[in-house]
Amino acid sequence: MNKRIPEYPVHELLLNRWSPRAMSGEPVSHNELMSLFEAAKWAPSSYNNQPWRFIYVTKDMEQWQQFFDLLDPFNENWAGPAWALIVVLSRKNFEYNDEPSKTCSYDVGAACQNLALQGHASNLVIHAIEGFDYDKARSELSISDEYNIEVMFSVGKPGKVEDLPESLQKREIYSDRKKLQELVFKGKMP
Numbered sequence: 001m002n003k004r005i006p007e008y009p010v011h012e013l014l015l016n017r018w019s020p021r022a023m024s025g026e027p028v029s030h031n032e033l034m035s036l037f038e039a040a041k042w043a044p045s046s047y048n049n050q051p052w053r054f055i056y057v058t059k060d061m062e063q064w065q066q067f068f069d070l071l072d073p074f075n076e077n078w079a080g081p082a083w084a085l086i087v088v089l090s091r092k093n094f095e096y097n098d099e100p101s102k103t104c105s106y107d108v109g110a111a112c113q114n115l116a117l118q119g120h121a122s123n124l125v126i127h128a129i130e131g132f133d134y135d136k137a138r139s140e141l142s143i144s145d146e147y148n149i150e151v152m153f154s155v156g157k158p159g160k161v162e163d164l165p166e167s168l169q170k171r172e173i174y175s176d177r178k179k180l181q182e183l184v185f186k187g188k189m190p
Contacts (some may be wrong), residue, residue, distance in 0.1 A: 004174050017120040018174050019127045023156030025059075025081035029036030033084055033155065045107035047146050051091040052111040055141055058084045066140055070152070072131040077165050079129070082154035087137055088112060089147040108150050115153070125156045149178060157172070 004015050007052050037054055045051060057067045059082070067085040068076065079085070090108040101107075112128070119126035129152040137149055161172045 020161040023076045023081040024159035026157040028083040036115045040111040043111035043114045046103045051104040052108045053089040056086040070132040073130045079154045082156045084155040086153040088150045127154045153171040
């Protein structure tokens with residue numbers, strides 16, 4: 001693995017979290033899975049609205065294939081050894097007044113980051129997936145229009161890189177990040 005070098009000091013947990021794909025297929029315990037959701041629960045949110053919702057399935061549940069079939073072919077290619085798949089939703093409106101929340105996706109992103117960091121700290125593979133059928137997920141998982149479908153996660157125990165399709169093996173490394181000067185601007189956009 002290549003080593004990430006930050007421009008400024010950051011906590012090791014943030015620096016070393018990444019999104020591998022290699023999973024062993026071993027079971028993830030109920031407690032390990034619930035710890036991910038517990039971590040997500042403690043994320044900050046506007047008006048303490050907590051708009052995040054998670055629909056999950058584990059490999060030993062009869063709905064596994066239904067969730068797996070939502071994935072596009074590229075993601076089906078590597079996600080088979082996952083133990084859990086999670087569809088992440090955001091409630092569009094505040095609960096206290098039913099008015100639209102402009103930050104619901106932002107709030108859910110914070111919850112997802114907590115989930116990912118807890119997974120990393122627990123030595124689990126947590127990989128966010130954008131490539132799946134959102135319309136089919138809405139229909140098959142009975143998701144009402146009051147929710148945005150944000151992302152899907154695969155969850156598993158670490159596996160061997162050699163077990164991934166050959167085309168993905170060389171991508172199973174820490175990715176670098178853009179320089180701060182490309183992301184942070186003082187006073188206004190250039």
